Amino acid sequence: MAVYTHVDPDDLAALVARYDIGTVISCKGIAEGVENSNFLLETTKERFILTLYEKRVRESDLPFFVDLLGHLAAKDCPVPAMIRDRDGTAIQQVAGKSACIIQFLTGISLTKPTTGQCEAAGAALGAMHRAVADFAGSRENSMGHQHWRGIAKAAGDLDVVVPGLQAVVDAELGFLDAHWPTDLPAHVIHADLFPDNVLMLGDTVTGLIDFYFAASDYRAYDVAVTHASWVFSTDGTRCDTARARALMRGYASEIALTDAEVAALPLLARGASLRFLLTRAHDWVHTPADALVTRKDPTPFLNRLRRYQADDAASLFASA
Amino acid sequence: MAVYTHVDPDDLAALVARYDIGTVISCKGIAEGVENSNFLLETTKERFILTLYEKRVRESDLPFFVDLLGHLAAKDCPVPAMIRDRDGTAIQQVAGKSACIIQFLTGISLTKPTTGQCEAAGAALGAMHRAVADFAGSRENSMGHQHWRGIAKAAGDLDVVVPGLQAVVDAELGFLDAHWPTDLPAHVIHADLFPDNVLMLGDTVTGLIDFYFAASDYRAYDVAVTHASWVFSTDGTRCDTARARALMRGYASEIALTDAEVAALPLLARGASLRFLLTRAHDWVHTPADALVTRKDPTPFLNRLRRYQADDAASLFASA
Numbered sequence: 051m052a053v054y055t056h057v058d059p060d061d062l063a064a065l066v067a068r069y070d071i072g073t074v075i076s077c078k079g080i081a082e083g084v085e086n087s088n089f090l091l092e093t094t095k096e097r098f099i100l101t102l103y104e105k106r107v108r109e110s111d112l113p114f115f116v117d118l119l120g121h122l123a124a125k126d127c128p129v130p131a132m133i134r135d136r137d138g139t140a141i142q143q144v145a146g147k148s149a150c151i152i153q154f155l156t157g158i159s160l161t162k163p164t165t166g167q168c169e170a171a172g173a174a175l176g177a178m179h180r181a182v183a184d185f186a187g188s189r190e191n192s193m194g195h196q197h198w199r200g201i202a203k204a205a206g207d208l209d210v211v212v213p214g215l216q217a218v219v220d221a222e223l224g225f226l227d228a229h230w231p232t233d234l235p236a237h238v239i240h241a242d243l244f245p246d247n248v249l250m251l252g253d254t255v256t257g258l259i260d261f262y263f264a265a266s267d268y269r270a271y272d273v274a275v276t277h278a279s280w281v282f283s284t285d286g287t288r289c290d291t292a293r294a295r296a297l298m299r300g301y302a303s304e305i306a307l308t309d310a311e312v313a314a315l316p317l318l319a320r321g322a323s324l325r326f327l328l329t330r331a332h333d334w335v336h337t338p339a340d341a342l343v344t345r346k347d348p349t350p351f352l353n354r355l356r357r358y359q360a361d362d363a364a365s366l367f368a369s370a
Numbered sequence: 371m372a373v374y375t376h377v378d379p380d381d382l383a384a385l386v387a388r389y390d391i392g393t394v395i396s397c398k399g400i401a402e403g404v405e406n407s408n409f410l411l412e413t414t415k416e417r418f419i420l421t422l423y424e425k426r427v428r429e430s431d432l433p434f435f436v437d438l439l440g441h442l443a444a445k446d447c448p449v450p451a452m453i454r455d456r457d458g459t460a461i462q463q464v465a466g467k468s469a470c471i472i473q474f475l476t477g478i479s480l481t482k483p484t485t486g487q488c489e490a491a492g493a494a495l496g497a498m499h500r501a502v503a504d505f506a507g508s509r510e511n512s513m514g515h516q517h518w519r520g521i522a523k524a525a526g527d528l529d530v531v532v533p534g535l536q537a538v539v540d541a542e543l544g545f546l547d548a549h550w551p552t553d554l555p556a557h558v559i560h561a562d563l564f565p566d567n568v569l570m571l572g573d574t575v576t577g578l579i580d581f582y583f584a585a586s587d588y589r590a591y592d593v594a595v596t597h598a599s600w601v602f603s604t605d606g607t608r609c610d611t612a613r614a615r616a617l618m619r620g621y622a623s624e625i626a627l628t629d630a631e632v633a634a635l636p637l638l639a640r641g642a643s644l645r646f647l648l649t650r651a652h653d654w655v656h657t658p659a660d661a662l663v664t665r666k667d668p669t670p671f672l673n674r675l676r677r678y679q680a681d682d683a684a685s686l687f688a689s690a
Binding site for chain 2: 056058059062074075076077078079080081082090092156157158160161162251
């Protein structure tokens with residue numbers, strides 16, 4: 051659930067007046083994004099999202115996101131580009147916060163993707179990778195492999211979350227350090243393309259959203275994150291091979307992964323599972339049980355990790 | 371901040387298919403209403419609000435609200451009427467909750483109304499009272515005068531909120547019981563027309579919203595609630611006489627209050643201040659200090675109560 055900074059109607063009118071987008075006729079806070087304040091802003095001309103950046107997004111990263119989404123939108127990827135005002139400025143100040151007026155995209159956030167939707171998501175991810183390949187910007191992945199030991203340490207005693215979890219994590223960190231690839235194709239990736247970050251109408255992708263974890267990393271790691279978040283049962287115990295094949299088939303329709311990438315997928319997916327297991331465990335430990343925010347259970351990603359550790363894990367990434 | 375019940379895209383499509391309103395192209399949870407789940411629903415034809423009723427609104431009250439808002443909308447009051455499906459049904463079941471698809475109204479919720487906006491709000495309240503006068507429905511005001519002792523008792527020790535508050539409340543309850551009028555003009559009133567329940571564009575009222583406290587009571591009590599919430603400084607210590615006159619002038623342009631009503635206004639406003647003081651004190655006592663919902667400070671309504679208790683309080687209700 052989002053945090054809301056109040057926007058004064060006069061400040062809002064003054065902001066919108068910097069753009070050639072008409073005048074405000076409606077502005078409602080929406081429950082989208084994790085720690086930003088988001089508003090559905092309607093003007094006499096069009097609808098937009100107004101985002102005020104709260105603590106999660108570093109101000110110094112905003113120009114990177116503006117450039118990235120502008121690059122992708124210019125290549126017809128369905129991403130929410132930041133709008134520039136008459137002076138060419140995209141990052142504004144509203145209520146003491148950095149703020150952007152952003153393209154509105156139609157579509158509904160997914161929760162239980164079908165096979166057809168998995169194929170469409172895979173293709174959209176592949177098309178996004180093709181479009182981003184020549185993007186000049188870069189950003190360190192603060193949620194990437196190099197940082198997992200630190201996140202695990204910051205989470206505290208993992209056995210509090212699930213008895214025995216600390217030993218599982220320690221062993222996995224050792225295994226991943228020993229085997230993490232060093233030379234796969236890399237560029238800026240989404241790094242968090244869960245179903246709720248994809249807008250669809252039927253089987254058509256209308257939006258890839260929430261790029262605020264986007265960073266430089268292996269493109270195959272992005273495939274692994276998407277695999278881990280799209281093709282499992284909610285509890286993470288069961289991988290749906292039809293949906294997995296559809297996802298990989300969709301991606302393959304846009305990008306032919308190299309042999310080294312294909313061989314690395316099970317390992318990268320173990321890493322992706324560990325990444326979400328660790329950040330959820332961290333939030334679990336540091337969020338009071340009676341807080342009014344939903345703590346996401348880490349266990350489903352422990353279950354995925356176990357599935358990807360199995361000897362036959364490579365078969366989960368077949369596209370036919 | 372609103373609670374959100376998740377709506378499955380398939381359930382949403384099935385709901386919308388019951389109406390002649392096109393197909394869904396977007397649906398976003400919005401931060402409007404206190405304890406309902408509200409969504410901004412966009413179809414190929416139009417925008418709507420989808421409301422799922424949570425604990426605050428009793429299911430048995432819903433037909434009353436449907437009838438009331440239908441009555442007012444038919445008389446061109448800018449209220450969000452519930453839409454009826456092809457079978458004439460307005461109250462549906464979605465995700466195990468009662469739900470309505472409701473007209474979308476443009477406009478921005480006010481926070482700091484200007485004098486011109488106070489006049490427009492007064493006129494809109496008066497016009498709504500004219501329109502509601504022949505409405506046949508009725509509903510007990512569970513937040514009305516008869517219930518304040520019970521609310522005070524349920525709040526617990528009021529001195530925890532503000533030292534000395536219990537004695538102030540006890541004395542005021544006694545005074546109001548002794549002097550509360552018994553025969554003023556009454557009909558269904560809004561009973562909660564705070565600035566954030568009025569949508570405006572400039573000085574034009576585009577929406578009166580959140581009728582879920584609407585109930586049968588004195589129309590002059592509705593004026594008193596609106597006065598208490600529109601014309602004071604945020605801390606409740608200062609009544610802005612220019613805004614107060616504008617509000618009363620606007621109302622008078624639609625409704626001529628009787629002499630008995632005019633004479634009762636200071637008393638009714640003491641009651642209105644006590645009502646919000648008590649419900650906020652109740653929430654203050656019963657909401658943990660570290661909860662992620664905002665506890666509204668009761669003190670500004672204690673300050674209003676004191677202002678309305680003063681000998682010159684009648685002057686605050688002059689319209690010229």
